[in-house]
Amino acid sequence: MPGFHACNKLLQKYEEEKAYRIHKRKLAESRTRLDTKSPKKYPHVIVRLKRIQQEEERQAEVDHENKVLLQKMTHIMKSRPEIDNWNEYEPKSLNYGSREKMLREIQMQNIGIARRLDRAQPVYKNDDLENEYQQKRYLQALWAENAKEFGQVTPRHLKYRQLKKQAEGEPEQEEYEPEDEPYHRNNMIAKNTTLGLPPIDNDKSNSKQNIRYMKEPAGSTSDPYKQGKGQDRLPRLDKKYNDDMRSETTEGGKTSRSERSSIQGDKKDPQQAQTDSDAKQLFNASKLIGKVHPEDILIRTCVRRNHKQRMKTKARFEELYELELIPELKSGLGASWFLLIDALLDDHSSSARTMHDALEEGNYCSAVEILCLTTPQSLANMNDLYNKDYAVSLESDINDKTEAPERTLLLALHKGRDESVKAVEKEAEKDADALYESGDGRWSSDTGPFIKMVCARNFAHIRVVFNLYRVLTGGKDVIDDIKNECSRQYADCLVTMVNCVRGADTYFADKIFKNMSAKDGDFVNMLVERSEVDMPAIKRAYKKKYDAELVDDLQHKCNHPTINVLIELINKIPQGQGKKSKPPVPVGAVKRPARRPSNTQTKEQEASTPRNPLAAPSQRVTAEVVSQRQGQEIAREKEREAREREKGQKKEKEMMKKNVSGTVKPSKSFHPDDDCDKLHDAVGKYGTDETQITEILTQRCNVQRQQIKKLYNSKFKQDLQKDLEGVLQGDYEEILLSLLQTPAVYDARSIHEALDGMGSRDSTLIGIIVTRDKQEKTAIGDHYRKAYKTDVESDIKKEGSDSDFANLLVAIWSDERDATTVNQTRAQQEAKMLLRNGKAVHPTDETFVNLMVKSSHAQVKATFQEYDKLAGQDIYAGLITAGLGDDEDGYISLAMAVQDPHDFYAEKLNSCFSSMGVNDNMLIRMTVSRSERDLGEIKSRLQDKYKKSLSQLIRTECKGDYKQLLLEIVGE
Structure with a gap:
């Protein structure tokens, strides 16, 4: 036993071994408090989803390459081999496309030259030929008069004959033979039958003679180019002769053609000379002749002239060159000048055509604007022209093409009013009270107070009524009441009228601010029309409302070749609105010096006057002044x-x-x-x-x-x-921070992130570029430039290695998409141009590029539908067969986004939820950017096309606060 001495060592050893065995058994049977088992193997660790995803992506890329290779091999097997010369192989150079394009352009220019040559007609100006002939004869006569007279010159061989005959006693011959005439061509004193000069008297051969034309005998045939009454006088080139020629007439009392031409040249007034000069300069600009820039010529000849002078120049151009001015300028200057040329040189002096187009298109706001801003005299002229051009009166046309209440308003404005009558405050108060106290229908009813007031009162009176109405309603503007009580279309008409009544300058300043673009026809027409009426007032109204100069805003927002001409239009002062000069001082009048005011003192008086400190104003600020300042x-x-x-x-x-x-x-x-x-x-x-x-x-x-x-x-x-x-933290933080950013800032950041990996994020870039309008793109570009110190265009080209696809994206970003309605005929024509020789054109073709860049989404959709009918397959299959390589997916996504943005976003939303997980970045970007635009429509497209509910997908794939936040955004 432990603690006791054993009597036998063997027993002691046995006891120790037994105790050790018991100890080992207890150790083996004891359980530890720590879990020392091997960790549990979870399925996602064993499966390695990331590697599987990479393998699937790699396999998809290999499948795509195999598909492209199979298409190429199929094309090789089906087509004729082009390997050697025996198979008619035609080698092509690397610049074949560019040379073909250059030859095509040269061919089109040659065709244009040939057409112009075919239309050209020979011009014979008889007056110029006659004047040239008279000038020549005049110089010949001066030469004959001023030549030295040495008598009759006899050639040496003839003189020898005369001396021989005199020696032999024969009479001397005074006249030469006809064969001897060539020797006397330089001697104008000799016999000249064409000029009818008098014969030379041998006795007076040594004296000087003043040669004149002899009077023609009666009955003889006179030279048609001889002038004067029976006497052939040579014309003189001095002013005295021209004055004599005006007063001198022929025997029948009529002047000759040469006289009429000279008289017309002398009577040419400075205005006609200015018109001729403008026409010649415009001809040089259309043919790009000279070193002067075309915009300088347009400024001198068109902008600085009024409409009447421009029309005279246009008529003179057609008279001089027998060409139409507008087509010639367009062909010479290019497409960027089309709108400005039409606005400057089109005959839009009458608003009858504009009024007719507005009624035909249902644009009642434009009709209200014309009627409000037209003077009574101009309104009468417009009625006459309307009746003359369209064989119907304007009033009957308004009755036929409009409906109430727009018809009532237009007819009331059509009656016209006398703006010279001043507003009477008492009558204005009565009208304001009647308008305020009336109930429903006060704006649109035929018997309502507003229509009665428009029919009976002028705009000055109506303006006062609107101000009093605002006082009666406690500061509520009349426009707010109109929008709340009237239908949308009629409310727009009334708002247009209210703005015109309150001031045409402010109204046009607003229109210029909203439509400020050199590619907007309304904006250009507005500048041209108002530059001759009230442009200085519009500039002041623009400065007052937007706290900016109109010219500075135009330079900042517009980058266009016509920008200098537009600035000149803005700075133009209408005729009769310049600074009035002081009347001239009469000759001999003494200018009186300005009289000094009586309460002022001279310097000597001020120095002698003692200063009174009590008379100076107090510098202490009173409590009343402090309260007023507060x-x-x-x-x-x-x-x-x-x-x-x-x-x-x-x-x-x-x-x-x-x-x-x-x-x-x-x-x-x-x-x-x-x-x-x-x-x-x-x-x-x-x-x-x-x-x-x-x-x-x-x-x-x-x-x-x-x-x-x-x-x-x-x-x-x-x-x-x-x-x-x-x-x-996490995705919940990302989506909340995205919601706190402005749309421009968020789109700029998304573009920058997409351009970091352009090959993998083309859909983000395409979605922003295609679906944003011009104003939004400008805001995005400004923030992008400010945040990243570079431009969107340069980054797209840089990341895309300046490829055709990158250039197409830049073109879409820089240009403005057309917002017109669908033109089915144009869609059919473009579909035929997209399908050539049974194959789809390459995406770099001009037809495809213009369709992607400029056409509206509805027009592109109609064109692709027509293409499907013609080709038997959709446009995407045609793009696949074009062999685009790495850019194939980008072109297909771009075509889908331009055709229908809602289908494009629905397809991208569906791709966010795949078997490999959720693409949270794309899901957040699409829900945030489209939540205040068209996310409801995208949800319905997703349901119709893929039979999937966006809210159900979010509930299934997302978790926690992130899921709840997404559901709130998508409207669930």
């Missing part, structure tokens, strides 16, 4: 807040116009101060309330979120975006 500061602060609120409401209305089927709408009960407090509490020290953050930011539109963000920063002196970054 009140003014508070008033200015309120005005500033009101302007910001008004600006936010304006942006909100613009977003609502674009929000066709969006899932996120502006909150009607929007209180930014309360939202800021809730957000501050949600990210405060007591924890993060994701539900509160989600509810606030998903139930407000982007304009409201920007107001919340700005107010949060000013109220708590903290950045809302940084506060959210500190408490959130």
Whole structure:
């Protein structure tokens, strides 16, 4: 036993071994408190999904390459081999395409030259030929008169004969033989039958003679080019002779053709000379003759002339060159000048055609604008021209082509009014009270107060009524009541009339701001028309409303070859509106010096007058002045807040116009101060309330979120975006931060991220480039340039290695897509041009590029449908057979996006949810960018095309707060 000495060592050894065995058994039977088993093997670790995804992507790429290779091999097997000369192989150079294009352009130019030569007719100007002939005869006569008279010159051989005959006693011959005449061509004193000079008297051969034409005998045939009454006088080139020629007439009392031409040349007034000079300069500009730039010629000959002078120049051009001015200028200057040439040189002096087009197209706002801005005399002229051109009166046409209430308004404006009558305040108060107290139908009823007032009152009276109406309604503008109570179309007409009544300068300043683009025909026509009427007033109104110069905004927003001409139109001062010069001082009048005011003192008097310190004003600011200043500061602060609120409401209305089927709408009960407090509490020290953050930011539109963000920063002196970054993480943080950015900033960031890997993110780039309008692209480009110090165009070309696909994307980004309706005939023609020799054209073809760049989405869709009918397959199959290589997927996605953006986004949303997981980046970008535009339509397309519900996919594939946030955005 332990602690006792054993009597036998063997027993002691046995006991120790037994105790050791018991100890080992206990150790073996004991259980540890730690789990030392091998870890559990989870399926996703064993399967290695990332490697499987990479293998699938690699296999898909291999399949695509095999498909392309198979198509090429099939083409080789089906087509005739082109290997050697025995198979009629035709080698082609590397620049075959560029040479073919150059030859095609040369051929088109030659065809144009041949057509112009065929149309050209020979021009014979008889007056010029006659004047040239008379000039020649005049010089010959001067030569004959001023030549030295040495008598009759006898050739040496003839003189020898005369001396011989005199020696022999024969009589001397005074006349020469006809064969001897060539020797006397340089001697004008000799016999000259054509000029009818008198014979030379041998006795007076040594004296000087003044040769004149002899009087013709009666009955003789006179030279048709001889002038004078029976006497042939040579014309003189001095002014005295021209004056004599005007007073001198022929025997029948009529002047000859040469006299008429000279008289017409002398009577040519400076205006006619100016018109001829302008026509010649325009001819040089159309043919690109000389070193002067065409825009300088247009400024001198068109911009600085009024409409009547331009029409005279146009007629003179056609008279001189027998060509039409507008087609010649267009062919010479190019397509970028078409709109400006039409606006300057088209005969739009009468608004009858514009009025007729407005009634035909149902554009009643344009008709209201014409009737409001037309004077009574111009209105009468327009009625006469309308009746003459269209064989119907304007009033009957309005009755036939319009319906009430637009018809009532147009007929009331058509009656005209006398603007010289001043408004009477008492009558205006009565009309304002009647308008305010009347109920439904006060704006549109035939017997309502508004229509009665339009028929009976002038615009000055109506303007006062509108101001009084605003006072009666407590500051509510008349436009707000019109929009709330009238239909949309009629409300637009009334708003147009109200703006015209309040001032044409402000109305046109607004129109210029909205349509400011050198590619907009309305904008160019507006500048040309108003440059001769009230452009200085429009410039002042623009400066007052937008706090910017019109010329500076035009230079900033427009980059066009015609920009200098447009600036000249803006700076043009209409005729009769220049600074009035002071009347000249009569000759001999003494200019009296200006009389000094009586209350002023001379310097000597001021120096001698003692200064009274008590007479100086006190420099102490009184409490009343302090309170007034504080009140003014508070008033200015309120005005500033009101302007910001008004600006936010304006942006909100613009977003609502674009929000066709969006899932996120502006909150009607929007209180930014309360939202800021809730957000501050949600990210405060007591924890993060994701539900509160989600509810606030998903139930407000982007304009409201920007107001919340700005107010949060000013109220708590903290950045809302940084506060959210500190408490959130993952995809939930990413989507919330995206919601707090403006659309332009978010799109610019998306483009920059897409361009980092252009080959894998073409869909993001295509979606932004294709679906944004010109104004949005400008905002995106400005922010992109500011944030990344480069341009979108240069980055696209750089990342795309300046390929054809990258150039096509740049063209779509730079140009503006047409918004016209569908033209089925044009769609059929373009479909035939896309299908050549049974195959689809290459995407670099001009037809395909113009279709992608300029045509509207509906027009492209109609063209692709016609192509499907002709080819028996869709355009995407044609693009596949074109052998585009790595750019094939990009061209197909681009064609799909241009054809129908909703189908394009539906297809991309469907690809976000695959068997390999969810593409969260694409899902976030599409839901955020389209939530206030057309996400509802995209959801319905996804349901119809793929039989999938977006909300169900989000519930299945996403989790947590991220899932709830997505469901709120998509409207579930």
